[in-house]
Amino acid sequence: MHQFIYLASQSPRRAQLLDQIGVRHKLLLPRADENAEALEAERPGELPADYVQRVTRAKLHAARMRLKASGLPAAPILCADTTVALGRRILGKPADAAHAAATLQLLSGRTHRVLTAVAISSGRREQLALSVSNVRFAVLPVDVIAAYVASGEPFGKAGAYAIQSAVAGWIAHVDGSYSGIMGLPLYETAQLLRTLGITA
Numbered sequence: 001m002h003q004f005i006y007l008a009s010q011s012p013r014r015a016q017l018l019d020q021i022g023v024r025h026k027l028l029l030p031r032a033d034e035n036a037e038a039l040e041a042e043r044p045g046e047l048p049a050d051y052v053q054r055v056t057r058a059k060l061h062a063a064r065m066r067l068k069a070s071g072l073p074a075a076p077i078l079c080a081d082t083t084v085a086l087g088r089r090i091l092g093k094p095a096d097a098a099h100a101a102a103t104l105q106l107l108s109g110r111t112h113r114v115l116t117a118v119a120i121s122s123g124r125r126e127q128l129a130l131s132v133s134n135v136r137f138a139v140l141p142v143d144v145i146a147a148y149v150a151s152g153e154p155f156g157k158a159g160a161y162a163i164q165s166a167v168a169g170w171i172a173h174v175d176g177s178y179s180g181i182m183g184l185p186l187y188e189t190a191q192l193l194r195t196l197g198i199t200a
Helices: 012-020 036-040 048-070 097-107 142-150 166-170 178-182 186-195
Strands: 005-007 025-027 077-086 089-091 111-122 125-137 171-175
Touching: 005 012, 012 025, 012 178, 012 186, 036 048, 048 077, 048 089, 048 111, 048 125, 077 097, 089 097, 097 142, 111 178, 111 186, 125 178, 125 186, 142 166, 166 171, 178 186
Parallel strands: 005 025, 005 077
Antiparallel strands: 077 089, 077 111, 111 125, 125 171
């Protein structure tokens, strides 16, 4: 029986979601010499579901190497990655304000998918689950987009938004996992943890 898991994610939302279901965790973050962002680079023609699962596995592999080199006690490792897709197009984290505004304009009045993959490793065992949700925005006025971008909230977020932020007032419909859209699908995560004997 494991007393805790390592969370290999810099996302405070994922830590909060694990707290919500009572899973004890310790952070296992990239070292200064690791290029964590490089793991998220897209490959030409890659479909969103393939992309998010590949990136999650890459993050998990990097975290396993990090733990091995650290001398820290052994424990399961959890990684996750979230992407936003409009059809086959992957809408990643915006590079700047103009990119954020353009992304939100693309999402305005349309339904998009939010895909979050979660992976857990324990010893040599490795398991992955994928959560796919549909989100529909109402038409976003230009001034709403401008104010949201000015707030700084879109940066570091796939699709240039966070569902738990002020822009939620413009989300007309959600079909799927709210926690998955936030960045960690709790049902799938709990299922994976139960296979390791961790009750969540």
